[in-house]
Amino acid sequence: MTQQDVSEVSVHINDTAVTVEQGTTLLQAARLAGVEIPTLCWAENLTPVNACRLCVVEQEGTRALIPSCSRLCEDGIRVETDSDRVRHSRRMILEFLASTNDLSQSAELQEWAESYQIDLDRYISPEKNNDEVKIEDDLFVRAYDRCVLCYKCVEACGDDAQHSFAIAIAGRGFDARVSTEYEVELPESACVYCGNCVGVCPTNALQFKVEFDLRESDEWRPEDQSTTETICSYCGVGCSLELHTQNNQIFKVTSPSDHSVTSGHLCIKGRFGWQYVHAPKYEPSKKS
Amino acid sequence: MADLQFSDARADDEEIGAIDSLVGEPAVMRQGERLVRGGLSRRRASRHLLLPGLHLLQNSKGWISPGGLNYLAEVLQVPPAEAYGVASFYDLFETEEPSQPGPRHRVCVDPSCAVAGSAELILELREAGCQVHESPCLGQCDRAPAMFIQELGKPDNVPADADGLVHRQQGSPALRLLKRFGVTDPSDLDSYRSHGGYNALNLALDMGPEAVLDQLTASGLSGRGGAGFPTGRKWRSVAAATSESKHIVANADESEPGTFKDRLILENDPFAVIEAMTIAGVTTGSRHGWVYIRGEYPLATERLTRAIESARASGLLGTNIAGSNHSFDIEIRRGAGAYICGEETALFNSIEGRRGEPRNKPPFPTTSGLFGEPTVINNPETLINVLEILDRGVDEYRALGTDLSPGTKLFCVSGHVGSPGLYETPFGTPLGQLLEMAGGVTGSLQSILMGGAAGRFVGPEMLDLPLTLEDAAARDTTLGSGAITVFSTEVDMGNIVRRLAKFFRDESCGQCVPCRIGTTRQHEVLLQITDKGPDAAQRQLLDDISAVMSDASICGLGHTAASAVQSALDLGLLQADMS
Numbered sequence: 129m130t131q132q133d134v135s136e137v138s139v140h141i142n143d144t145a146v147t148v149e150q151g152t153t154l155l156q157a158a159r160l161a162g163v164e165i166p167t168l169c170w171a172e173n174l175t176p177v178n179a180c181r182l183c184v185v186e187q188e189g190t191r192a193l194i195p196s197c198s199r200l201c202e203d204g205i206r207v208e209t210d211s212d213r214v215r216h217s218r219r220m221i222l223e224f225l226a227s228t229n230d231l232s233q234s235a236e237l238q239e240w241a242e243s244y245q246i247d248l249d250r251y252i253s254p255e256k257n258n259d260e261v262k263i264e265d266d267l268f269v270r271a272y273d274r275c276v277l278c279y280k281c282v283e284a285c286g287d288d289a290q291h292s293f294a295i296a297i298a299g300r301g302f303d304a305r306v307s308t309e310y311e312v313e314l315p316e317s318a319c320v321y322c323g324n325c326v327g328v329c330p331t332n333a334l335q336f337k338v339e340f341d342l343r344e345s346d347e348w349r350p351e352d353q354s355t356t357e358t359i360c361s362y363c364g365v366g367c368s369l370e371l372h373t374q375n376n377q378i379f380k381v382t383s384p385s386d387h388s389v390t391s392g393h394l395c396i397k398g399r400f401g402w403q404y405v406h407a408p409k410y411e412p413s414k415k416s
Numbered sequence: 417m418a419d420l421q422f423s424d425a426r427a428d429d430e431e432i433g434a435i436d437s438l439v440g441e442p443a444v445m446r447q448g449e450r451l452v453r454g455g456l457s458r459r460r461a462s463r464h465l466l467l468p469g470l471h472l473l474q475n476s477k478g479w480i481s482p483g484g485l486n487y488l489a490e491v492l493q494v495p496p497a498e499a500y501g502v503a504s505f506y507d508l509f510e511t512e513e514p515s516q517p518g519p520r521h522r523v524c525v526d527p528s529c530a531v532a533g534s535a536e537l538i539l540e541l542r543e544a545g546c547q548v549h550e551s552p553c554l555g556q557c558d559r560a561p562a563m564f565i566q567e568l569g570k571p572d573n574v575p576a577d578a579d580g581l582v583h584r585q586q587g588s589p590a591l592r593l594l595k596r597f598g599v600t601d602p603s604d605l606d607s608y609r610s611h612g613g614y615n616a617l618n619l620a621l622d623m624g625p626e627a628v629l630d631q632l633t634a635s636g637l638s639g640r641g642g643a644g645f646p647t648g649r650k651w652r653s654v655a656a657a658t659s660e661s662k663h664i665v666a667n668a669d670e671s672e673p674g675t676f677k678d679r680l681i682l683e684n685d686p687f688a689v690i691e692a693m694t695i696a697g698v699t700t701g702s703r704h705g706w707v708y709i710r711g712e713y714p715l716a717t718e719r720l721t722r723a724i725e726s727a728r729a730s731g732l733l734g735t736n737i738a739g740s741n742h743s744f745d746i747e748i749r750r751g752a753g754a755y756i757c758g759e760e761t762a763l764f765n766s767i768e769g770r771r772g773e774p775r776n777k778p779p780f781p782t783t784s785g786l787f788g789e790p791t792v793i794n795n796p797e798t799l800i801n802v803l804e805i806l807d808r809g810v811d812e813y814r815a816l817g818t819d820l821s822p823g824t825k826l827f828c829v830s831g832h833v834g835s836p837g838l839y840e841t842p843f844g845t846p847l848g849q850l851l852e853m854a855g856g857v858t859g860s861l862q863s864i865l866m867g868g869a870a871g872r873f874v875g876p877e878m879l880d881l882p883l884t885l886e887d888a889a890a891r892d893t894t895l896g897s898g899a900i901t902v903f904s905t906e907v908d909m910g911n912i913v914r915r916l917a918k919f920f921r922d923e924s925c926g927q928c929v930p931c932r933i934g935t936t937r938q939h940e941v942l943l944q945i946t947d948k949g950p951d952a953a954q955r956q957l958l959d960d961i962s963a964v965m966s967d968a969s970i971c972g973l974g975h976t977a978a979s980a981v982q983s984a985l986d987l988g989l990l991q992a993d994m995s
C-alpha cells in the first residue's frame with residue numbers, strides 16, 4: 129500500500145483538531161492529542177469488549193455517550209472527553225464498582241475513585257460480591273470478590289491468546305461470574321496454566337499464589353520489590369520476561385504487552401517455570 | 417480451535433438420544449474410552465444448534481447435567497465452559513439438579529398479573545405442594561394471573577391455551593391486521609388463501625424488489641418492536657448489501673411486560689408472518705429466514721411449525737417459491753427465558769449459540785447482523801403491515817392514521833379494564849377511547865403504564881392523548897411495544913414500581929457496569945423508600961443512577977431501566993398519602 133492510499137480523517141477532541149488514519153479509535157486519537165481517558169476493560173493486546181464504560185465520551189449530536197476505546201474516528205465529529213455528563217458517568221461507574229468489589233489492590237482504580245470524588249456512604253447496605261477466594265493449585269488464586277467482570281481473562285484464555293477456553297462468563301446480571309463449566313476446579317478444567325489470565329487482570333483478582341501468600345501472611349513489602357527483565361530460556365522463541373521479586377523471591381512473571389513476540393502472553397514454562405515443577409497439585413500428565 | 421478438554425462426566429442414554437435426534441444420527445460413537453465423531457454430523461453440527469440442544473437436554477432430564485452438556489458440547493465442538501456460560505444465562509434452563517421432582521409452575525408476578533392476584537395463586541399452588549417459580553411477564557396479560565408449566569419429558573404447557581381465543585373485535589370489517597383472527601383456521605393454508613393469503617407475495621413477485629421498496633418507503637411504516645425505525649430504509653440497506661448470504665429474522669421474543677400481541681399473531685395468523693418474511697426475502701435477496709420465538713409460547717410455536725411445514729409442502733417455502741426463481745426457507749429458534757434476547761443483537765448471539773449479550777452498535781444489523789451478515793430484523797406486527805400495504809396500496813393504507821403515524825396499531829390493554837385483550841385501532845385514537853373499547857376502567861383510574869417496563873407511567877390527565885408516535889413523544893411518553901397497563905386507585909403503586917425495578921435487576925445481561933450494578937442499586941434504593949416517598953438524598957441517588965444508565969449503558973435495556981421509575985417519581989406515585 130502506498131502512502132496516498134491511506135485515507136485520513138479529522139476529529140475534534142476537546143476543541144483540538146486531530147488528523148488520524150482511518151481505523152483509529154477515539155481513544156488512540158485522544159492519546160495522540162495528549163488527552164487522558166481512563167480505561168478498565170480495554171487493553172492493547174485484546175479485542176475491545178466495551179463492557180466497563182469508563183472510557184465513555186460525549187459526541188456532539190449523539191444522545192448516548194460513546195465508548196472511546198472501540199469507536200472509530202469519523203471525519204468531522206466533535207467529542208468532549210471531560211464534560212459534566214462524562215464525569216458523572218465515570219463517577220457513578222467507579223461508585224458502582226467500589227460499592228460491589230474489593231478494589232484495594234488496584235492502584236489505578238483507587239486513584240480514579242479519588243479524583244472523581246466518589247461517595248460510597250450514600251449506598252445503604254448495597255449487595256456486594258463476597259465470593260470466597262478459590263485456591264485450587266500452587267500457581268495462582270482466583271479472588272472473584274475483586275472481579276469487575278472486565279472480560280480480559282476470558283479473552284486471554286480464548287480467541288485473543290491462549291485458545292484454551294477454560295473460563296467463560298456464566299450466570300446473568302449481578303450474579304454473572306467468570307467460571308469454568310459447573311465451577312469445576314481449575315485443574316479439572318481445560319486450563320493449561322499459561323497464566324495469561326493473571327497477566328491481564330486489572331484488579332489482582334487473579335494473582336500468583338506466592339504473592340497471595342505474602343499478602344496473607346502480612347509480608348507484602350512493595351518497598352523491597354524490584355523487576356528484572358530477561359529472556360525466557362526454555363525454548364527458542366525468545367519471549368521477554370519481567371521477573372517481579374521481593375527480596376530475591378519471584379512472586380510474579382509478566383511479559384510487556386507491547387512486546388513483538390509475546391504481546392504480553394506466555395506459556396506455563398515462562399510464566400511458572402521457576403516453580404511449576406515443584407507444584408504438587410498440578411499434574412501436567414492429566415492433560416495429555 | 418484447540419482440542420477441547422472435557423471432564424469425565426458422561427451423558428446417559430436419554431441425553432444421548434435427545435442430542436442425536438437433533439443432529440439426525442448417532443453423532444458421536446463410543447469406541448472404548450474414546451468418543452469418535454461421525455462424518456456427516458461433523459459437517460452438519462454447528463454451534464447454532466446449541467440452544468435447541470439445551471432445550472432437549474432440559475426436557476429429557478429436568479436439568480442440564482454435566483454429562484449431557486459435555487456430550488452436546490463435544491458434538492457441536494463448543495468449549496464446555498462456554499456451553500455452560502450459555503446454559504446458565506437462561507431462566508428456563510436449570511444447571512443444578514432440582515431438589516424437588518415434578519412439574520415446575522412458573523407464575524407471572526409482573527403488574528397485570530400482580531393486580532389480578534398472582535400472589536394468591538402462588539400461595540395456593542405452594543399449599544398444594546407444587547413447585548413454584550416467580551416469573552416475569554409471560555405474555556398472557558389478557559388472561560392474568562398467568563402460568564407456564566415445564567415438566568420432564570412433556571411438552572411445555574400453558575393451561576390457559578385450552579380456553580381458545582376470545583376476541584372482542586372478531587370479524588369486524590374495520591380490522592386490518594387482525595382481520596383473520598378467529599375467522600380463518602390457523603392450521604389450514606387453504607383457509608388462509610381463501611382470505612387473501614399469498615396475494616401480497618404474488619404482487620411482490622410481479623412488481624419486483626424496487627417497487628416493493630418504494631411502496632414500503634411511501635407507506636411510512638416504522639418498526640413496531642419499540643424503536644420505531646423506518647422499515648423501508650432497513651429493507652433497502654439489506655437489499656443493497658452485496659453479500660452471498662443474508663438473513664430475515666422475525667423477532668417474536670416478546671417479553672416486554674404487558675405485551676402479548678406477537679403471541680396472538682403467531683397463534684391466530686401464522687401464515688401471515690411467513691408470507692411477509694418471504695416477501696422480505698425476495699425483496700432483499702435473502703434466502704435464510706429465522707423466527708426467534710419466546711420459549712414460553714408453546715402454542716404459537718406449534719402452530720407456526722405446522723404452518724411452515726405446510727407452506728413448504730405447497731412450494732411456498734424452499735427453492736423456487738411460488739414458481740419463481742427465488743429460494744427462501746425459515747427455521748425456528750425457541751428462546752429460553754431472557755428478556756434481553758429481544759434486543760436485536762443479543763438475539764443474534766442467542767441464535768448463534770452464544771450468551772445473549774447485546775453487541776456494541778455500530779455495526780448495525782443491516783451490515784453485520786446474524787452470523788455477521790446483512791440482516792433484516794423485524795417485529796411480527798411490523799411484518800404483517802407489509803401485507804396490508806401491498807394488498808391495499810399505499811393510498812388506502814395511509815387513509816387511516818396520521819401523516820407521521822400512518823395506518824393502524826395493535827394495543828395490548830390489560831390491568832384494570834373490563835375486557836383486557838388485543839385491540840387494533842387507527843393511529844390517532846385517543847387513549848380514553850381505546851380504554852372504552854377495552855370495556856372501560858374498572859374502578860377509578862390512578863395511572864397507566866405506557867409501553868411496558870421500558871415505558872412510562874402517565875396519569876388520568878393523559879386520557880385525551882391521541883395515540884400516535886408524534887403525540888406520545890411531544891407529551892414525554894411512549895407507545896413502545898403497544899402495551900397499555902391500567903391501574904385503579906386500589907393499587908399500591910409502590911409495589912408495582914419496585915417490581916419493575918426488580919424486573920430490570922433480574923433481566924440485565926450483566927455485561928456493562930452501568931446496567932449490571934445500576935439496576936441493582938436502583939432496586940435497593942426503592943426498597944428503602946418509605947410510603948412518604950423518597951427523601952432528597954434518595955431522590956438524588958435515583959436520579960444519578962438513572963443518568964448513568966441512560967447515558968453510558970450498551971443497549972436499550974440499560975437506557976430505559978429507569979424510565980418507568982423516574983416517571984412514577986415525577987407523578988408522585990410512590991407517596992401513599994397522595995391518592
Ligand SMILES: Cc1cc2nc3c(=O)[nH]c(=O)nc-3n(C[C@H](O)[C@H](O)[C@H](O)COP(=O)(O)O)c2cc1C
Nearest residue numbers: 639640641667669670758759760794795798972973
Ligand atoms: C431490552 C430490549 C428488548 C427488546 N425486545 C423486543 C421484542 O421482544 N420484540 C421486538 O420486536 N423488539 C424488541 N426490541 C427491539 C429490537 O431490538 C429491534 O429494534 C426490533 O426487533 C426491530 O424490529 P422493528 O423495526 O420491526 O420494530 C427490544 C429492544 C431492547 C433494547
Ligand code: SF4
Nearest residue numbers: 285319320322323325
Ligand atoms: S492459566 Fe491460561 S488456560 Fe488457564 S484459565 Fe488462565 S488463561 Fe486460561
Ligand code: SF4
Nearest residue numbers: 275276278279281329
Ligand atoms: S478476574 Fe480479573 S481479568 Fe477476569 S474479568 Fe475479573 S477483573 Fe477482569
Ligand code: SF4
Nearest residue numbers: 925927928931971974
Ligand atoms: S445495558 Fe444492561 S442488558 Fe444492555 S448490555 Fe449492558 S448490562 Fe446488558
Ligand code: FES
Nearest residue numbers: 169180181183197
Ligand atoms: S475501556 Fe472502553 S468500555 Fe471499558
Ligand code: FES
Nearest residue numbers: 524529554556557
Ligand atoms: S403475563 Fe403477567 S403481566 Fe404479562
